[in-house]
Amino acid sequence: MxxxxxxxxxxxxxxxxxxxxxxxxxxxxxxxxxxxxxxxxxxxxxxxxxxxxxxxxxxxxxxxxxxxxxxxxxxxPTPDSFDPPPPRQGDYTDMFCRGTNAFFGQLVIPQIRELVKLQPAGTAGSNLLDKLTAAPETPGISRPLWVVMAGSIPTALIWYGYYKFSVEEELFQAELRKEGRVTGCGGYGTLFPFVFAILLGLMAQLLGFEDVGAFLIAVGSVWILLGQINLYRRVNEIVQDHPSISEGEPVLWEWWGLLPPPLDVIVGVRQVHFLAKVSAAEREEAWEKDVVAEELFPFISTRRFTLKELVRSPRLWFWFCKDVEDFDVPFLRD
Structure with missing residues (x-):
């Protein structure tokens, strides 16, 4: 005893x-x-x-x-414990993307880099304010369209810049972990060349160097546009790995990013919606219905459609047009 x-x-x-x-x-x-x-x-x-x-x-x-x-x-394991493999010999796309992200990351002050440092999934809370202020996570945070609108509209699209940074950084890290290589320049390499080019261009114009300023602004605009098209391509690839979301088919026309408004906006909001659904699936989170994308504006959440189909099908436009029959116009037929 x-x-x-x-x-x-x-x-x-x-x-x-x-x-x-x-x-x-x-x-x-x-x-x-x-x-x-x-x-x-x-x-x-x-x-x-x-x-x-x-x-x-x-x-x-x-x-x-x-x-x-x-x-x-x-x-x-934490994101810091991941040791990425070096680029393969001759893989210049991977080398360029990694180098660009690393270079522009070093130009950001350390305090900012620490605030937006990659975090493990679940670090941020699930309410609206938590999602709007969260650092990038791996796997990426699901940000439905209504969340992106709630952050972007009141801030005159300033918060959308942070959204762009976050999703690019999350996709960069996800691609590096899954494939061992990247085809996008990440958050730093995508957003900050654009920011620096615009700021330097405006400064040059204020100092009287109109041509130099216009050139820098044009370079920044082309860079962010090409990055957006590349984002659409990568989202298509990711979505096709989730048949329950896309039936194994692409959901975006990447080249629509080159079209004038509102057509470029259409492909942009579709990218936000489908990337949010994929992120929720990869984090094994229940998808909560997005009323904006899935009810009010059906063209956001439906399967991929052509320009002709969009014009002839009012049911795709707004919620109050869902019972309107398609226009039977010969030149609008596919």
């Missing part, structure tokens, strides 16, 4: 020490102190005969489970 009592006492005290040391690494000193206090209370209660054997075993099991969970959290 005395031997069993000593074993129980040493079990509690050993757990207290191990759990506290572990929690000093994983959690905060306050958690460590709580574990010591709890263990001491159990020890004194057991000494006084206040804990029967079954109760003691139950508490010991709880302690063991708590320690195992803490150990698993401590061992869970």
């Amino acid at each position: 005395h031997r069993q009592g000593r074993i129980r006492r040493w079990t509690v005290l050993t757990w207290a020490l191990a759990s506290s040391l572990l929690n000093c690494q994983v959690f905060s000193p306050r958690h460590s102190q709580v574990n010591f206090v709890t263990a001491r209370r159990w020890y004194h209660e057991q000494q006084a005969g206040l804990l029967d054997r079954d109760h003691f075993r139950g508490l010991s099991n709880i302690a063991a489970r708590s320690t195992r969970r803490a150990t698993m959290r401590a061992a869970q």
Whole structure:
């Protein structure tokens, strides 16, 4: 009996020490102190005969489970632990994209880089403000169209720039992890060449160098446009890997990005919608219906359609046109 009592006492005290040391690494000193206090209370209660054997075993099991969970959290890989393979010899696309992202990333002040540093999935909360202010995650955060509109419209599209940075960085990291190579320039390499070109162009114009300023602005505009078309291409590839979302077919016409408004906007909002659905699927999150994309404006969430089909099919336009029959015009037939 005395031997069993000593074993129980040493079990509690050993757990207290191990759990506290572990929690000093994983959690905060306050958690460590709580574990010591709890263990001491159990020890004194057991000494006084206040804990029967079954109760003691139950508490010991709880302690063991708590320690195992803490150990698993401590061992869970983080984005920083990923060591990407080097570019393959002769893969100039991968070399260019990685180099561009790394170069422009170094031009951003460290405090900003730390704020938007890649995080593991689930770091941000699920409410609207959390999603609007979240750093990029892996797998990427699902941002439905209504969320993007809620951030973009009140800020005159300023927040959309952050959305662009985030999804480009998330896709860059996802591609690097899955394929070992990238075909996009990431958040830094896509957004900041555009930002710097526009700022330098405006500065040049203010200083009287009109031609230089116009050239820099044109270069920045072409860069962001090509990046957007490349984004559509990559979203098509990703969506085709999820037959439940796209029936294994592309959902975007990449070249629509070259068309004038509102046609370029149509392909843009479709990209937002389908990328959000794919992100939810890859994070194993339940998809919550997006009323804007799936009810109010059917053209956003339907299968891919042609320009002729869009013009002749009012049911694709707005929710109040869903019962309107297609126009039977010969030159609008596919």
